[in-house]
Amino acid sequence: MKNVFVYCEIERTTVQEVSQELLTKGRKLANQLGVELHAVVAGTDIKGKVEDQILPYGVDKLFVFDGEGLFPYTSAPHTDIMVNLFKEEDPQIALMGATVIGRDLGPRVSSSLTSGLTADCTQLEIGDYEDKKAGKKYDNILYQIRPAFGGNIVATIVNPDHRPQMATVRSGVMQKAIYDGKAKGEVVYPEVGKYVSEMSYAVKVIDRHVEAAKNNLKGAAIVVAGGYGVGSKENFDLLFQLAKELHAEVGASRAAVDAGWVENDRQVGQTGVTVHPKVYIACGISGQIQHIAGMQDAGIIISINNDPDAPINQIADYVINGTVGEVVPKLIKYYKQNSK
């Protein structure tokens, strides 16, 4: 009871990285609170195939729901599992990926349980909260920290009176690590029929195409990213040329994606990918918090901007005052000259 739960998302029998990242975070939170880390996974024909991808992250108890109709994911059966399991287990914290699945499932579960849910958190911490109006104090509750209002502010959200405290987190925001402490590693296989109503299988997936990610933005050592200041799709091609020279991946701000210059799977930021590169070259990116949230851990930040007051310049190690169209070709030219 009062444990920390992580919903593990799968593609057939592969546990998604975001879930492993959350297990690592969940383990830390559980240790801090002195409770256990529990995990849930649901799919079809997964028994014996997923446990080894989950337990090493420090799981004390894993609930494996294996049954027909649980893969591909549809909302209702997975909601039934989570809601009914949570009614039995009464967790204090529940985490899931801010993926298409997590953002479909999380709100449905939170609505069923009338518990609060905070989407797309960038930090999770344990702390105290005082409701001065009601004169109540709460110890050890979850601070759910996220950029809000288009990324212009950072809000700390709490759910003082409702459990579980639910949060979703994007892929790449937390870092996964095999747990080197001791965890119980118990696995149970509950009977799916006791949790899922027959009525819940009403939505059918009739066709499905999934491709492996087209880019390796999340794991790239160097990222060349473009924003609205790039100015055009043609100028964006310059970024791809520079990236090719540097063996880098191309990223983008939301504004550049919205402008249609680059595909949305390259968006860096709170609502895109979080990156941890050695070098981040920000081309014509003003630096809305929304974007910064996804790249601030970069080792070296180089900003190319013709606005000397661009917010991103404040966190940059190098600032080049100039336009993308002028500077990027020069970077390519002198890199070619000097690297030989």
Place this chain on the structure above:
Amino acid sequence: MSLKIVVLAKQVPDTRNVGKDAMTAEGTVNRAALPAIFNPEDLNALEQALRLKEQNPGSTVGILTMGPPRAGEIIRQGLYRGADTGWLLTDRKFAGADSLATSYALATAIKKIGDVDIVLGGRQAIDGDTAQVGPQVAQKLGLNQVTYAEEVIKVEDGKATIRRQIDGGVETVVAPLPVVITVNGSAAPVRPCNAKLTMKYKYATCPMERTGKEPWKELYESRPYLTLNQWSVADVDGDEAQCGLSGSPTKVKAVQNIVFQAKETKTITDSDADVDGLIKELLDEKIIG
């Protein structure tokens, strides 16, 4: 078959174009500095609704929105494009709602509207980016949900066939009606306003939007379609405890303006010599290979 379609739409501050005056010195949001717009993905949802109306003769499309009286503009924007009606949920008791309390209010209104076949809404609103309201409305109404939809391909035999985005791909699902569908920004853009409809509904307002001094106020007597539906908590038989701030499990503990951790920054110009020097420095220090 004819369908009764409700589109959930929100008036939002345009957070995509935030200028420097959008934040106050205290780090709070200066809403007055941001234009109020129709949430972009709700427009994608409206377009799907209007297409379904065309494909299924006899269908109706209504816009359901919650907000202050000026959010009546959202209903007008829908009417200009071919929606048939709209409802504005407006009441101080709805204020301060998080996604759960918002969903409660919308779900209660949808029950009041009655016999709805399809509820469409944007995947998320740009002022919160939570994507929670659609699924929570679905849960509160006990309906099926399909999120991240890119196209409602057809509705036949009481079932909707929908193509939706998933992580790394697409899938097609068949969902029995009634169903709640949230629509992605990658779906078809909304059609422009129709000139005739814009003329017809130009003066359509909710009672609370009016000052009583409009030169055209006698039109409200002769043309009942110019009076938009305006509902309070009581009008939808809502439970006040589940609305607004009191119905919101999440509380904002703190809001911070972003303070960048200022670094020691080296600033250079875009001259050849400076760029050449930088590249050499980065190579020397093995920052780039």
